[in-house]
Amino acid sequence: MEAAGSDLGNVTLIFDRGFDGKDNFEMAWKSPLKIVAAVKRNRKTVREVMDSVELEEFQKSYETSYGECYVYEGGKVDIGEHSWRVVLSYHDSTREKVREKMDEQEEEAEEVLTESLNRLERGGPGRPPTENSVREKLEKILGKRYHCLDWSLDPETKKLHWKWSEEWDRKYELAGILPIITDQKDWTPGRVAKTYFQRKDIEDMFHLTKKALIVPVEPPYVKEDHLIRAHLFLIFVGLLCYQHIKRNLPNTMTDADIKSAMKELDMVIATEDGSLQFKLANVNEETRPLLTAMNLEKYLPE
Structure with missing residues (x-):
């Protein structure tokens, strides 16, 4: 810098x-x-x-x-x-998504606990639930929020108790x-x-570029300095190209629209009178805005 x-x-x-x-x-x-x-x-x-x-x-x-x-x-x-x-x-939408996820986790965890308690009480064929089996299911459902559930299982008395901690309520409030x-x-x-x-806008651009939106720069997992420099140079060129193209396009075109249009384009190279002729194929309603914005009409097929 x-x-x-x-x-x-x-x-x-x-x-x-x-x-x-x-x-x-x-x-x-x-x-x-x-x-x-x-x-x-x-x-x-x-x-x-x-x-x-x-x-x-x-x-x-x-x-x-x-x-x-x-x-x-x-x-x-x-x-x-x-x-x-x-x-x-x-953001209110992000907060709502986190809360919805927590609601799902709470419901699924209590279903596991209720089902395990019912199996303990009714007995019958099949292996009865154990502390380890119940814990594995709960950890899979709750992930890093597992510690917010207080529960205990006593196979001898066939008792299973649980309650959600104050930390769970606070996590829900601060979701x-x-x-x-x-x-x-x-x-x-x-x-x-x-x-x-x-x-996030910058991360989205890197994601699009690495996915060969402009040039194929999928991570080659190189280790030598000159190859790493070449890789980063291609990524940077790709970002510049993408930004230049996006700024010339209508605001109504999303990143997904631009990516889809670029995938549709296909260059046809032909020889005429001893010289190379370049024309674009697959011109349609999806690709035409891209060509018009970039003044590429001369490459359109006649």
């Missing part, structure tokens, strides 16, 4: 939760770059902020095609030796809420959240 002439003090780097680590945040603090990064919800200082907030304290910030975004200014949290500003944010830390002091909470979530 410095070689390209960038003023690092005016650059903001965005990281997802995979960046969350004491050493990484220490390195980021020393850098002139500004940081916007998601952090794990189970960090003690972050968790304290989340446990103290009420849902009605969130303010609507902006609206997107995938839901309204709400934000909350959480003050400062200590990470390592420094204090970072924390903003809590969620979809993401803590974001930053050293941007003057930004509004809405701008912090919007900047973080904009990284």
